Amino acid sequence: MKPVPTPTPDTRDWFDRIDAGELTVPRCAACGSFFLYPRSSCPRCGARSVELVPAAGTGVLLSFVVNHRGPAGFEAPYALGVVALAEGPRLTGVVRTDRPDRLEVDAPVRVAFEERGERRVVCFDLEEATA
Known part of the structure; x- marks a missing residue:
């Protein structure tokens, strides 16, 4: 069987949405930057106000x-x-x-x-x- 990802606490919600047929992208609510992979803090500004938005x-x-x-x-x-x-x-x-x-x-x-x-x-x- 082809491999499947194993979600981490930071990626679980992202993968759950993929399982539901929805692609989202993490966005920092503080600086507005989009990024991947999903994580709990923004790689640009370090803020911990990350949200998943529909792609x-x-x-x-x-x-x-x-x-x-x-x-x-x-x-x-x-x-x-x-x-x-x-x-x-x-x-x-x-x-x-x-x-x-x-x-x-x-x-x-x-x-x-x-x-x-x-x-x-x-x-x-x-x-x-x-x-």
Whole structure:
């Protein structure tokens, strides 16, 4: 079976929301900065007034690698990408596509969720091109 995250006290609420099909981003109520990974204090100003806010669920592909020999549970080839979310933070996840050889940096993506047992994980789908 594919791996699933093990939440910590600081990340439990974030992962619970992912399990519910909602992507959120931590935001500092003091300075307004968005950040990932979830933690109890702001990495920018140190304030402990952190809240989870709904994310737009969109972003752009900053970098990716196409794996041709994956670990158990992963059907190769598959792409793992670093995505800049619309809110600014970067998040890594599988980019779901039938043609990983056609991926390009700056491609628009939308968040999706993959069920893995009782958990869900964040992944990304390519946005459809508009003509």
